Amino acid sequence: xxxxxxxxxxxxxxxxxxxxxxxxxxxxxxxxxxxxxxxxxxxxxxxxxxxxxxxxxxxxxxxxxxxxxxxxxxxxxxxxxxxxxxxxxxxxxxxxxxxxxxxxxxxxxxxxxxxxxxxxxxxxxxxxxxxxxxxxxxxxxxxxxxxxxxxxxxxxxxxxxxxxxxxxxxxxxxxxxxxxxxxxxxxxxxxxxxxxxxxxxxxxxxxxxxxxxxxxxxxxxxxxxxxxxxxxxxxxxxxxxxxxxxxxxxxxxxxxxxxxxxxxxxxxxxxxxxxxxxxxxxxxxxxxxxxxxxxxxxxxxxxxxxxxxxxxxxxxxxxxxxxxxxxxxxxxxxxxxxxxxxxxxxxxxxxxxxxxxxxxxxxxxxxxxxxxxxxxxxxxxxxxxxxxxxxxxxxxxxxx
Numbered sequence: 001x002x003x004x005x006x007x008x009x010x011x012x013x014x015x016x017x018x019x020x021x022x023x024x025x026x027x028x029x030x031x032x033x034x035x036x037x038x039x040x041x042x043x044x045x046x047x048x049x050x051x052x053x054x055x056x057x058x059x060x061x062x063x064x065x066x067x068x069x070x071x072x073x074x075x076x077x078x079x080x081x082x083x084x085x086x087x088x089x090x091x092x093x094x095x096x097x098x099x100x101x102x103x104x105x106x107x108x109x110x111x112x113x114x115x116x117x118x119x120x121x122x123x124x125x126x127x128x129x130x131x132x133x134x135x136x137x138x139x140x141x142x143x144x145x146x147x148x149x150x151x152x153x154x155x156x157x158x159x160x161x162x163x164x165x166x167x168x169x170x171x172x173x174x175x176x177x178x179x180x181x182x183x184x185x186x187x188x189x190x191x192x193x194x195x196x197x198x199x200x201x202x203x204x205x206x207x208x209x210x211x212x213x214x215x216x217x218x219x220x221x222x223x224x225x226x227x228x229x230x231x232x233x234x235x236x237x238x239x240x241x242x243x244x245x246x247x248x249x250x251x252x253x254x255x256x257x258x259x260x261x262x263x264x265x266x267x268x269x270x271x272x273x274x275x276x277x278x279x280x281x282x283x284x285x286x287x288x289x290x291x292x293x294x295x296x297x298x299x300x301x302x303x304x305x306x307x308x309x310x311x312x313x314x315x316x317x318x319x320x321x322x323x324x325x326x327x328x329x330x331x332x333x334x335x336x337x338x339x340x341x342x343x344x345x346x347x348x349x350x351x352x353x354x355x356x357x358x359x360x361x362x363x364x365x366x367x368x369x370x371x372x373x374x375x376x377x378x379x380x381x382x383x384x385x386x387x388x389x390x391x392x393x394x395x396x397x398x399x400x
């Protein structure tokens with residue numbers, strides 16, 4: 001449960017962060033003032049895995065790069081909320097947030113009324129509003145589709161769930177075709193124009209004529225249609241440069257630079273292997289640190305030093321020394337715990353919280369989010385791909 005006063009601060013911090021990250025992305029792909037003013041080293045951006053040079057000086061619809069964001073929060077031993085990372089490409093998990101709530105409502109219908117729990121069920125409606133806000137304006141009734149990699153993707157359940165909740169078609173790349181820089185959906189009644197695509201496919205696989213030519217998941221010609229302004233994409237191409245874990249370390253500076261404000265939600269203390277002094281500290285203390293690869297997700301590419309063998313630490317030490325740009329390190333933080341039913345009894349398990357932020361006409365934060373649980377005893381890895389579970393999260397109307 002999160003009291004209203006706590007949530008108000010979280011909401012303000014996430015809104016602030018969303019604004020700054022969008023301003024940063026606009027700057028990166030246009031004037032690059034933050035690079036010229038040395039707020040972020042230019043080499044970190046220009047050498048970033050997800051920096052898309054093809055989109056320099058391209059103006060995205062409505063000036064919004066990130067429409068859906070999942071920012072992971074943790075609490076330290078003093079009860080303070082800290083940002084662990086931002087997910088700005090294709091953040092997942094919102095469907096589990098909604099399903100968890102539905103299950104809890106069925107099991108404990110009276111509790112919600114007595115505690116005054118704020119609803120999360122409006123997420124799909126808010127998402128659809130944000131997507132419709134992007135529509136190019138060529139149609140009175142814009143068509144929105146959800147583009148999925150297909151049934152073998154681990155998040156396919158979520159793709160189907162959200163499409164059904166929004167009442168929009170779910171499509172694969174083969175269902176779409178580009179004609180004269182416009183995107184159409186194949187149907188039994190013929191081609192139907194598409195105005196907005198909520199894509200759950202990474203940049204690399206979106207358009208085989210621009211990115212990976214071996215991609216069977218994307219739509220040939222999609223990027224040209226996007227450039228021509230005939231279709232909108234959520235999230236925009238190239239947003240991954242801002243959720244690079246190295247760039248994460250600079251977000252507090254970016255908030256000050258673009259907004260002139262102090263960060264409401266601080267970062268976890270982070271060491272950059274690309275900086276000589278930090279690299280020396282990481283290499284000498286790797287057994288005491290959490291080391292993360294800059295562009296991995298799902299709990300992969302990570303070393304938890306205190307819980308690792310000497311051989312694992314040595315292997316990571318060699319990787320950090322060989323490719324310092326690709327690694328960061330953080331002090332281990334014992335994530336807060338929640339009572340969890342495991343093996344027939346209640347035990348404490350470590351958790352984090354992923355709230356969902358949407359950017360349409362305005363920025364909205366769903367009052368709740370996905371609390372992720374490390375189901376293995378003592379584990380700090382909460383990702384579902386690593387065997388983690390999830391819990392319903394209650395944001396209360398008042399502080400009583």
